[in-house]
Amino acid sequence: MEAVLEQPVMLDETSWLTEVECPPQIEIEDEMAPSNDSKTIATLQERVDWTIRIGSRLAAVYAVVFVGMIGWMVTFYIPAQMLNVQNAVKSDVLSQIDPLKIQMAEMSGLLHLKETKDVSDAVRQGVNFNEPKYALGAITAIALQAKTDRITTPPSDLIQINESIVKAAASHPDLAGQAWNAQMALLEYRSSQVSSTVKGPVVRLPPGTSLPTVVFRHDTVDGLPYVLDGKYISDVTFTRALITYDGGPVALENVRFVDCKFQMKNTQSAEKLTTMMLAQNDVTGVVGGN
Numbered sequence: 001m002e003a004v005l006e007q008p009v010m011l012d013e014t015s016w017l018t019e020v021e022c023p024p025q026i027e028i029e030d031e032m033a034p035s036n037d038s039k040t041i042a043t044l045q046e047r048v049d050w051t052i053r054i055g056s057r058l059a060a061v062y063a064v065v066f067v068g069m070i071g072w073m074v075t076f077y078i079p080a081q082m083l084n085v086q087n088a089v090k091s092d093v094l095s096q097i098d099p100l101k102i103q104m105a106e107m108s109g110l111l112h113l114k115e116t117k118d119v120s121d122a123v124r125q126g127v128n129f130n131e132p133k134y135a136l137g138a139i140t141a142i143a144l145q146a147k148t149d150r151i152t153t154p155p156s157d158l159i160q161i162n163e164s165i166v167k168a169a170a171s172h173p174d175l176a177g178q179a180w181n182a183q184m185a186l187l188e189y190r191s192s193q194v195s196s197t198v199k200g201p202v203v204r205l206p207p208g209t210s211l212p213t214v215v216f217r218h219d220t221v222d223g224l225p226y227v228l229d230g231k232y233i234s235d236v237t238f239t240r241a242l243i244t245y246d247g248g249p250v251a252l253e254n255v256r257f258v259d260c261k262f263q264m265k266n267t268q269s270a271e272k273l274t275t276m277m278l279a280q281n282d283v284t285g286v287v288g289g290n
Contacts, residue, residue, distance in 0.1 A: 109138035132168035249288040
């Protein structure tokens, strides 16, 4: 028994390694660590999940913005654009209808003038001052036609018509130009009724009246243009003359305007002078000065 134990045991390394089969270390490491493909798939999956989360949030933001824009357009933008379109269409329609309405007002006034042969009646029956724009056009047409037809109208009636024109211009400043044209037509009509042969009694200006320095006396001006500004005119008859007045000082003493045309600037002095000419055959008065 001892002899057996004393003999050394010799182990063959090669046979031992052959008999004990252990897997190589690298294979153990490969089984324990994930492969490169698995890492790539995990990374991609993580990125996809992140993209989905961010995309969902962006989609929610875009949805809120889109709904807000739709609400704004429906509530504010579209109604505003529709109102602009309606106003544009309305303005365009009115711009086309206005000339027709003016023509209809003129025709109505002229028809009444033809029936009555009276300017005052034609204005009362054929002119509606509730629509001053069309009324002014009708008065202009009536005055010009009455001048052509040589219809006579008392100066007091013309003064009343003139006052109506002035009121219309005062309440509608945008119609001032049209109203002034109507007054000039009325003044030309009045001038057509003044006789150049018969004069009333001599009426002198009040003593102490401040007069312009230029004096023009005892004459007849026929068919020529004449400027009233800066003149003192006494006992003069203007026939078929173009009378111009820009609002300066002028003194008239027994002055007649027969079949004249008038170019006056729309001033307070011109307004006063127009009233004087409508009221008098032999015009006497001072305007545009003290």
